[in-house]
Amino acid sequence: MTLARAIEIVKADTIVAPPNGQVELSGCFAADLMSDVLAFARSGALLITGLTSDQTVRTAMIKHLPAVLIIEGKDVGVEMVEAAREQEIAVFRTPLSKFEACGLLMQAGLRAARRSGAYPA
Amino acid sequence: MDERSIGHFEFPILGRAYFLGGRASTSVKKALREAGVDDDTVQRVAVACYEAEMNVVLHARSGYVSVDVYPSRVDVAISDRGPGIADVTKAMTPGWSSASDEARALGFGAGMGLPNIKQQSDLMSLESEPGQGVVLRLTFYRGGGNGAGS
Amino acid sequence: MAPDRDETTVRHMAEALGLTVLAGSACLDRPIHGALVSDLLSYVMASGRAGDVWITIQTHANTVAVAALASLAAIVVAAGFEPGDDTLSRAEEEEIPLLMSSQPAYVLAGRLFELGVR
Numbered sequence: 001m002t003l004a005r006a007i008e009i010v011k012a013d014t015i016v017a018p019p020n021g022q023v024e025l026s027g028c029f030a031a032d033l034m035s036d037v038l039a040f041a042r043s044g045a046l047l048i049t050g051l052t053s054d055q056t057v058r059t060a061m062i063k064h065l066p067a068v069l070i071i072e073g074k075d076v077g078v079e080m081v082e083a084a085r086e087q088e089i090a091v092f093r094t095p096l097s098k099f100e101a102c103g104l105l106m107q108a109g110l111r112a113a114r115r116s117g118a119y120p121a
Numbered sequence: 122m123d124e125r126s127i128g129h130f131e132f133p134i135l136g137r138a139y140f141l142g143g144r145a146s147t148s149v150k151k152a153l154r155e156a157g158v159d160d161d162t163v164q165r166v167a168v169a170c171y172e173a174e175m176n177v178v179l180h181a182r183s184g185y186v187s188v189d190v191y192p193s194r195v196d197v198a199i200s201d202r203g204p205g206i207a208d209v210t211k212a213m214t215p216g217w218s219s220a221s222d223e224a225r226a227l228g229f230g231a232g233m234g235l236p237n238i239k240q241q242s243d244l245m246s247l248e249s250e251p252g253q254g255v256v257l258r259l260t261f262y263r264g265g266g267n268g269a270g271s
Numbered sequence: 272m273a274p275d276r277d278e279t280t281v282r283h284m285a286e287a288l289g290l291t292v293l294a295g296s297a298c299l300d301r302p303i304h305g306a307l308v309s310d311l312l313s314y315v316m317a318s319g320r321a322g323d324v325w326i327t328i329q330t331h332a333n334t335v336a337v338a339a340l341a342s343l344a345a346i347v348v349a350a351g352f353e354p355g356d357d358t359l360s361r362a363e364e365e366e367i368p369l370l371m372s373s374q375p376a377y378v379l380a381g382r383l384f385e386l387g388v389r
Contacts, residue, residue, distance in 0.1 A: 032228055033228050033229070033231050033233070034171075034175075034227075034228040034229055035172065035228070035229060035231055035233035035234060035237055036231075036233065038168045038171055038172060038237060039168070039233065039237045039240065043164075049228075051227070051228040053139075053140075053227055053228070054140060054143070055142060055143055055175075055227055055228055055229070056228070058142075058143030058144070058146070058147055058171070059143070059171065059228075061147055061150070062143075062146060062147065062150060062164075062167045062168060062171050063164075063168070064164075079140050087147060
């Protein structure tokens with residue numbers, strides 16, 4: 001699924017546009033704990049999170065996640081926007097809850113992008 | 122230490138500067154990429170550095186990350202000035218955390234930091250001097266690593 | 272109180288999603304009124320509504336306390352994370368069904384959504 005299609009499904013608005021136009025997503029990862037993202041996210045995934053901090057975009061950058069979807073129309077601070085521009089991470093915001101956003105994207109066929117395996121190794 | 126370092130980088134970390142947390146690690150990632158280190162190794166180093174950096178940000182006054190690139194490995198040392206870790210064994214237990222609510226609100230402090238670092242690295246040593254600080258030394262073998270980054 | 276015929280219960284969810292029941296098995300006939308996916312306890316304290324299922328990777332005993340305070344229907348621990356004994360006994364005590372799955376939170380949310388939970 002393309003990033004543009006996913007964004008359309010969850011009726012999100014664009015906070016920071018993707019720098020490279022068309023992006024194909026590897027899947028989706030929903031999390032609020034950045035340690036969870038750092039340990040288990042697959043590269044190329046859309047990150048759905050309720051955490052609106054610059055940590056979110058730095059974590060996305062470290063894990064090669066092209067875009068972050070903020071839920072419930074939460075305020076996105078200027079630090080996060082600046083970090084996103086600097087790290088070239090797209091940021092979107094949906095009015096939906098994380099549950100609804102996951103539900104709609106799964107229904108539309110976007111698969112999970114979580115590395116399997118017990119934790120910790 | 123039979124090989125000669127072919128690249129050395131250092132980046133400072135400010136304790137309590139939550140909004141800057143992760144800056145040193147993103148800089149490490151860029152520097153390693155530019156040094157031509159393979160993606161899997163870069164990824165593992167970056168993830169471990171990020172967790173270690175957040176530990177410094179959340180618990181210490183200041184610190185720095187130092188990175189040495191060798192033909193066959195990457196060595197990383199994260200040193201801080203701070204309270205140290207009272208019980209290293211406890212700190213290594215998944216789910217155990219002494220982090221504040223503030224840290225948890227940032228999405229860290231869930232007790233996954235040190236276990237994550239251990240998982241990403243090939244060698245890990247942690248020296249803590251109570252009241253002085255912590256030195257965390259990590260080694261990542263290039264190429265034939267543990268695959269945790271993929 | 273007997274649930275409506277067409278209402279999803281915790282038991283129905285457990286069967287449909289293949290969840291393992293860890294604690295609170297006496298309370299599986301509770302109806303599900305909604306769901307939330309979060310790993311931030313403060314968020315659940317603020318936004319959890321009575322009858323919600325909470326999907327999370329948090330396994331701390333405090334999650335049970337939060338669920339009890341907000342009168343949630345159940346906690347589903349995702350991604351193969353395993354709650355400890357203190358969390359399990361707390362769940363029995365507070366009568367909060369505690370379930371687990373190896374599936375990621377994203378997938379569990381998707382499948383619960385598919386069951387018609389909103």
